[in-house]
C-alpha cells in the first residue's frame with residue numbers, strides 16, 4: 001500500500017458507506033483523517049455526529065489519527081471551517097475526498113423545486129465549497145515556496161456520466177462534478193494539485209434504497225463491497241500519481257475504467273453557415289437509425305466489461 005504517513009486528509013460523508021471505507025483506507029495507509037459527516041438521512045434531513053465519531057473510534061482502534069467534523073458540505077462557511085479544522089488539528093492539509101451525498105429521486109415531470117435544490121446543494125455546491133477553500137489554502141502554500149503535492153478526489157456517478165432515468169437532479173449534479181473536475185484539474189495543476197473523480201458502484205444504503213437489497217455472495221469476491229473503491233483513492237493520493245489528473249475512474253468490483261467523456265465526436269463541417277434544410281438532410285443521412293443515449297445500464301456493462309444487473313450482481317446510483 002502506498003505510504004501516506006505525514007499526510008492529512010479530509011473525507012466528506014465519511015460516517016458510512018463508501019466514504020467510511022475511504023477514511024479507513026487512508027488512515028491505514030498512514031494519513032491523519034478529518035472524518036466529515038453531517039449524519040443526515042438519505043434524503044438529507046437531520047444531523048447526527050454519531051456515524052463520524054464511530055469511524056474516528058475505529059481509526060483510533062488500529063492506532064490511526066482522526067477527528068470528527070459535522071459540517072454541512074453545502075455550506076460555504078462550514079466548508080471553510082472544515083478545511084481550517086484539518087490545518088488546526090493536524091497542521092496541514094494534503095488530500096480532499098469529496099464524497100458526501102444524498103438522493104431525492106423523481107421523474108423530471110414530477111420533480112419539485114425543493115428536490116432539485118437540495119440535491120444540487122449537497123453534491124455540486126458540496127463539492128465546490130470544500131474545493132474552493134482547499135484550493136485557496138494550497139495556492140497560499142505554493143506561493144510561499146512549498147512543494148505542494150495535493151489531491152482532490154471527487155465523486156461523480158454512472159448516473160451523471162451515462163445518464164440515469166429518474167435522477168435528473170442527482171445526475172445533473174454528478175455530471176457537473178465531472179465537469180468541475182476537468183476545470184479544477186487544469187486550474188490547479190500550477191499549484192501542484194491533482195483533481196480526479198470516481199464513478200463508483202457499491203452496496204450502501206443509497207443503492208439499497210434505489211434498487212432493493214443487494215445480496216452478498218456466500219463466498220468469493222464481493223463486487224459490490226464499498227471497500228472496492230478505496231484502493232483507487234489511496235493510489236491516486238500517492239506522490240507517484242502526481243501526473244494523473246482530470247480523470248474519471250469508473251469502479252465496479254475489480255473493473256476500473258478510466259472513462260472518456262464528451263470526446264470530439266461527429267463533425268459536420270463546411271466553410272459557410274449551414275442551411276437548416278441541408279443540415280437536416282445531412283443529419284438524417286449520417287444517423288439513418290437515429291441518435292439517442294444508450295442508457296446507464298448498457299453503458300455500465302460496457303464500462304465494467306460485464307453485465308451489471310440491478311439488484312442481483314450489481315446496482316448503481
Ligand SMILES: NC(=O)c1ccc[n+]([C@@H]2O[C@H](COP(=O)([O-])OP(=O)(O)OC[C@H]3O[C@@H](n4cnc5c(N)ncnc54)[C@H](O)[C@@H]3O)[C@@H](O)[C@H]2O)c1
Pocket residue numbers: 012013014015016017018019036037038039040041042044051071072073074099100101102122126155156157158159199200201202203204205206207315316317
Ligand atoms: N453507492 C453507490 O453505488 C454509488 C454510486 C455512484 C455514486 N455514489 C456516490 O458516492 C457517495 C457516497 O455514497 P454512499 O453510497 O456511500 O451513500 P451513504 O448514504 O451511505 O453515505 C453518504 C454520507 O454522506 C453524508 N452526508 C449527506 N449530506 C451531507 C452533507 N450535506 N454534509 C456532510 N455529509 C453529508 C451522509 O450522512 C452519509 O453518511 C455519494 O456522493 C454518492 O452519490 C454512490
